[in-house]
Amino acid sequence: MSLFNNWTQELEPLLIKYKGKKHPLDYKNLYQLVVMVVLSAQDSDANINKIAPALFEVYPNMQSLAVSNVDALLPHISKVRNFGTKASWLIEIAQTIKEDKNIPKTMTELIALKGIGRKSANVIMRESGAQAEGIIADLHVIWVAPRIGLISESKDGNKVEKQLMQVLSKEIWGEIGMAISFLGREICRPTNPKCDICPINHICEYYKSITG
Template identity: 75%
Template sequence: MDLFGNNTEWTKNLEPILTKYKGRKHPLEYHNLYQLMVMVVLSAQDSDANINKIAPALFEAYPNMDSLAVSNSEALIPYISKVRNFGTKAKWLLEIAQTIQKDEKIPLTMEDLVALKGIGRKSANVIMREAKVPAQGIIADLHVIRVAPRIGLIQETKDGIKAEKMLMQVLPREIWGEIGMAISFLGREICRPQPKCPECPINSICAFYKKIKG
């Protein structure tokens, strides 16, 4: 038993968003695993929309891991200069490419992904979810960090690692792969900083909605 309720109960309560968003592709407009990994690294503290904008020219110049592995910061930076912290991210990407070398060697376990520069648990969870491998955690992006406490699923925190840990304690492993992205999509579309509560498919179980309805 946990602080927030029964696991089975939460699975049932969250079923409407699991169904609504099941399998929906991440908003980063990638076309293969290599592109996804690069874009996930670039998107830290930046918007998916911005990364989508710079991606076509970047991938025309660097179509695969091999081409990135033999490049350098000076050549790479012009393609990512509109991205936040581009200097650091250029170093991370070059180091990742030099470590991995080939697209087919991109790792798909939590342990191997977080060992790479610029990839934390959130990024690793996104990569694993999109690659459709069994989840070893739950995506806890800024939308999830905002929405999960609002629903009443976890306590409030600004720390993604803590949020993920609490979610993993509350939710059964069989929904880990999809629930993070489902909550994230809900946060992007409906449960925004100014939420559209009447439109929400899970408003009947939401702590925030119950409170505002009095």
Template identity: 75%
Template sequence: MDLFEETNDWETKLTPILKKYKGRKHPLEYQNLYQLMIMVVLSAQDSDANINSISPALFETFPNMKSLASSSVENLIPHISKVRNFGTKANWLIEIAQTIQENKNIPLTMETLTALKGIGRKSANVIMREAGVPPEGIIADLHVIRVAPRIGLITESKDGNKVEKQLMQILPKTIWDEIGMAFSFLGREICRPKPKCEECPINSICNYYRINR
């Protein structure tokens, strides 16, 4: 019988990765909530490493939401020109800053975050997780999209929102805050496109490992 069809306790099955990655900070090297929000928007379709490399100079020029709000797209672009889709993202960031105005006004609910330009459910889930507020969803980045179907949790999909919806239907809310990043870290380190299955702490419950070992 496929794991997907089982009704066993997924929270127990996934405990090894929940313990391994619990509380680990997101790979974006942010110092505060303002920096995190800006970096999350910039990281869409780009690598965390690239965003980390351009961020120190960016935040030296724009240290807070207020300084960004009083600037312009033209002034911002030179600082993010190495980022994919920098023109569109510059427009998004200036609009976000002018909407929020100050760091203290940064919203922390799914509804208020996704109302901002350039912030979808995945980005909102990351921001909320890092801020330590109660989860309203599960992070479904490209690593989660690869890992969750391999395990046998969900059916395969390239659509992050569909993956998130499936996971929310299967996994208890008690682990929503950590399981997305746990899958993401597992995907970055072990369950890569060419996976290192022998090193995986949950290979005993994994469909992919059962079929391919």
């Protein structure tokens, strides 16, 4: 673990670089985001972006999804991983929410919906501008945060989030998870990370270990 205890200040270059940058899922509104977040579990954002336009032509809003059924939805998401399970989740979500205007923006209400865990809820809340109640801990954050020296290593996203919430000031919760995620996507790759262009290499434990 790093000796730095003022992580909020140390991570500022990262927040400046990525603050407000839209999530890689190419959604047009909150309804689309909810659907795409559910579909993207254990799948790639790129794959979900590819199938989304045709899906949303048939199902433009929560109302249209709510009056549909699993069998009708399946052909439109058949190229998505675990599409059968996700189809039933989406129909249940739509029948619970009924209309786009009813989409919740709090952690408690979001994780009560089928197929939405804390990570997905944090993404939805961040993108909708809701008050953060946690920190996004996706696959990128899970490998990048320990590498920097922010937290100890864990493959469990909820444990990673909990650790991050303990060491980071609440004022940056809404942006820091996505900022670390973008760092992982663009610079801090699992292999051959581009350490020389990293905005926070001066505080990174991994960078110190390879530069001596």
